[in-house]
Amino acid sequence: MDEMIRSLLVRVCGTEDALDESIDLIDSGILDSLAFIELLTELDFEGISIQPTQVDRNRFRNINSIIELVKEYQ
Amino acid sequence: MYLERIFQQDPHQIAVCQGDIRYTYGQLYAEAQQLAAFLKESRGPLLVFGHKHPRMIVSLLACLLSGRAWVPCDSSLPAERIHRIMGLCGAEQLFYAEDSEINAAIPSFHWNDIPFSDERFEFIFCKERIAYIMFTSGSTGTPKGITISCGNLENFAQWILQYPQLSRASILNQANLSFDLSVADWCMALCNGGTLLLNSKQDQFELARFFSLIQKQSDCTLVCTPTFLRLCLCDHGFCQEQMPALKAVFLCGELLPKNTAALMLQRFPELYLFNAYGPTEATCAVCGVQITAEHLEQDLLPVGEISTAAVHITVEQNEICLEGDSVFRGYLNQDAQSSCYHSGDLGTIEQGLLYCFGRKDSQIKYMGYRIDLVEIRHHVEALPDIQQAVIVPQYDRSGSVRRLTAYLQPFPTCIDDLRHELAKQLPSYMIPSLFFPMEELPLTPNVKIKMR
Numbered sequence A: 001m002d003e004m005i006r007s008l009l010v011r012v013c014g015t016e017d018a019l020d021e022s023i024d025l026i027d028s029g030i031l032d033s034l035a036f037i038e039l040l041t042e043l044d045f046e047g048i049s050i051q052p053t054q055v056d057r058n059r060f061r062n063i064n065s066i067i068e069l070v071k072e073y074q
Numbered sequence B: 001m002y003l004e005r006i007f008q009q010d011p012h013q014i015a016v017c018q019g020d021i022r023y024t025y026g027q028l029y030a031e032a033q034q035l036a037a038f039l040k041e042s043r044g045p046l047l048v049f050g051h052k053h054p055r056m057i058v059s060l061l062a063c064l065l066s067g068r069a070w071v072p073c074d075s076s077l078p079a080e081r082i083h084r085i086m087g088l089c090g091a092e093q094l095f096y097a098e099d100s101e102i103n104a105a106i107p108s109f110h111w112n113d114i115p116f117s118d119e120r121f122e123f124i125f126c127k128e129r130i131a132y133i134m135f136t137s138g139s140t141g142t143p144k145g146i147t148i149s150c151g152n153l154e155n156f157a158q159w160i161l162q163y164p165q166l167s168r169a170s171i172l173n174q175a176n177l178s179f180d181l182s183v184a185d186w187c188m189a190l191c192n193g194g195t196l197l198l199n200s201k202q203d204q205f206e207l208a209r210f211f212s213l214i215q216k217q218s219d220c221t222l223v224c225t226p227t228f229l230r231l232c233l234c235d236h237g238f239c240q241e242q243m244p245a246l247k248a249v250f251l252c253g254e255l256l257p258k259n260t261a262a263l264m265l266q267r268f269p270e271l272y273l274f275n276a277y278g279p280t281e282a283t284c285a286v287c288g289v290q291i292t293a294e295h296l297e298q299d300l301l302p303v304g305e306i307s308t309a310a311v312h313i314t315v316e317q318n319e320i321c322l323e324g325d326s327v328f329r330g331y332l333n334q335d336a337q338s339s340c341y342h343s344g345d346l347g348t349i350e351q352g353l354l355y356c357f358g359r360k361d362s363q364i365k366y367m368g369y370r371i372d373l374v375e376i377r378h379h380v381e382a383l384p385d386i387q388q389a390v391i392v393p394q395y396d397r398s399g400s401v402r403r404l405t406a407y408l409q410p411f412p413t414c415i416d417d418l419r420h421e422l423a424k425q426l427p428s429y430m431i432p433s434l435f436f437p438m439e440e441l442p443l444t445p446n447v448k449i450k451m452r
Helices: A002-013 A035-044 A064-071 B005-006 B025-039 B055-066 B079-089 B150-160 B181-191 B201-205 B208-214 B226-233 B256-265 B292-299 B374-383 B415-423
Strands: B014-017 B021-024 B045-051 B070-074 B094-097 B130-136 B144-149 B170-173 B194-197 B219-224 B246-251 B272-277 B287-290 B312-316 B319-321 B341-349 B354-358 B362-365 B369-373 B388-395 B401-409 B434-437
Touching: A035 B226, A035 B401, B005 B055, B014 B025, B014 B181, B021 B025, B025 B055, B045 B055, B045 B079, B045 B341, B055 B070, B055 B181, B055 B219, B055 B341, B070 B079, B070 B354, B079 B130, B079 B354, B130 B150, B130 B181, B144 B150, B144 B362, B150 B181, B181 B194, B181 B246, B194 B256, B201 B272, B208 B226, B219 B226, B226 B246, B246 B374, B256 B272, B256 B292, B312 B341, B362 B401, B369 B374, B374 B388, B374 B401
Parallel strands: B014 B194, B045 B070, B045 B094, B070 B130, B170 B194, B170 B219, B219 B246, B246 B272, B401 B434
Antiparallel strands: B014 B021, B130 B144, B272 B287, B312 B319, B319 B341, B341 B354, B362 B369, B388 B401
8 A cells, every 4th residue: 555655656746756754745846736636636546535625735745644644545 | 898897886795805804896996096096196017916815906906097007916926036027017116915025126015005095086998008917937038028908908808798607796716816817807706796706825725715615605607727627626525516606617728638627517517617718918818618518529628719709810820810909019128019919829720619739839838827948947047056957848648738847967966955046036836846967858858758
């Protein structure tokens, strides 16, 4: 599961930097609006449906926080 | 006259809202009159700094009343860029529509600095007078000023108000007011006596806030970019059952992907989905068409009907050309344009419908923003440690720009510092998201990245 999320995040962000725990994915612009849209769309495709209105977007700032979030919705 | 109607609405109706701040038309007029009296004392364009405060709209009305050009500058723009805009349009006065400030080099004032006045002004329509100036990315490394006259705006208003399906009781705004898509929302609301609902960046970041605003309406139109619509559609709650008040969507600013339109019509089977086209030079949009299931069977979605367009549209050597009252007279500080504007957009007309499929130059559309890649390169190469830069857009399968990447020579040790430096000069949407050493530059300029 962790691996799936990691590779998905790298794919939508287009960079391995997305896995760097010290980077704020939103402030750095790595997880921009389009990457965010793709991430949610791809997760939905995998049967994990995260509604943007029901989660705090701040949870998308870091890879670990994203993994934790996805697991809650699994 | 359609613009006159802006000043003739029922004073008790709600005109503009943002969060808890509400202005009736009466309050809007009273403040606009007071500001207009103050603006009458000096001349030249008025720079207005702020985000989505209703006083942005107060200043627009005051400029129309006092005959000054309105130059909206969203507070998300870097101060350097605002200073450049100031210099380019020769503005000698800046109005802060909200509390936030920049270190302006020209006299600036807040609402509380405006003296009381009981003078009253009538709106006098003057075709040639400049209504507003908006700036877009320029190929010379400097933003380009586009001056839109009252005559241009009048023609746009006349065009957009011919669609009763769009003119709802409330109009939901998404775009910044310095981005010309917003002209559609304020023009539709104010000329029709509707309520303009301004949505801040924060409202859009927290979609729940934005959705609950829609749920509080009785009858509304959303004006947004296709990218924003895609974001809304990520949430399953964005559907007709939960938002019966959302009756129409006006889309403009970039290519509408077919799957976005399909999903939208599936979630809102009765909604009026309107796809429009137009460059800032021809006042927001010049044509549009209702997208229906029938269109979804084609490869590309149409961007407008020729017969109902605001201007005369032709395609010359694959380039979309526009001629008519919505077309501007020329860029700021440049010679006047010929009456026929060659848009640089590639397109075709088939069975009375216009289709658009790209650009003939280095200009691109990214999340609805119009960007000249040369301008970005100019700023990256101006940084002390960079000798050469190539800016490459990446595209997704639908042909939309997915992200901007930069290839640098030499490659700097700290990308964060570089990003930080660029953010002082360029708006965030013009800063590349990924940086690579020049050796990794792909050989074909249009890199299509595989998404799956």
